[in-house]
Amino acid sequence: NAGVTQTPKFQVLKTGQSMTLQCAQDMNHEYMSWYRQDPGMGLRLIHYSVGAGITDQGEVPNGYNVSRSTTEDFPLRLLSAAPSQTSVYFCASSLAPNYEQYFGPGTRLTVT
């Protein structure tokens, strides 16, 4: 099992550009989520999904879109990048809410 994989590992964007952060898991987990990690703020939930076709907003959803067309994949889209979105992004999955989450290695995004 590869677990939770994320691509790319690093990305630099200019303000206004769009991109998609990829996340995939091979553990047949229903629950997937995206977090951003900023210094001194811990991890904050952006969006989550409890199964294919179902997504919902977390604590900091503005500026991000998600979709869940398959159980395995949960991409995060930045429609118009802003410097405030400079952060490390983590994808996670678990069997169900309240279960242990398995985290990907992260994507370090810089927006200039």
Added chain:
Amino acid sequence: AQSVTQLDSHVSVSEGTPVLLRCNYSSSYSPSLFWYVQHPNKGLQLLLKYTSAATLVKGINGFEAEFKKSETSFHLTKPSAHMSDAAEYFCVVSDTGNQFYFGTGTSLTVIP
């Protein structure tokens, strides 16, 4: 509403001495509580979790935590620190909903 407070942003201990990382939570429901560890430039790994079974929870690498409902605390302890324990530690709470709330983290330094 839920929240997590990690009472110390930095903790330094000497190798071989006990570790105490403090966490207080607030939750409207019976919470699930977790401790995760993040080593430098790595993803997050589950140390232990409390899900309404035994109040003293044992985790990996000699860590344990005690759930105290009356004090709304879930402090993480280890009897003897090892150099490899140097990392960032996150306390996490989740209720019967679908969201996880992270504390802001405690950076543990182990002095040789």
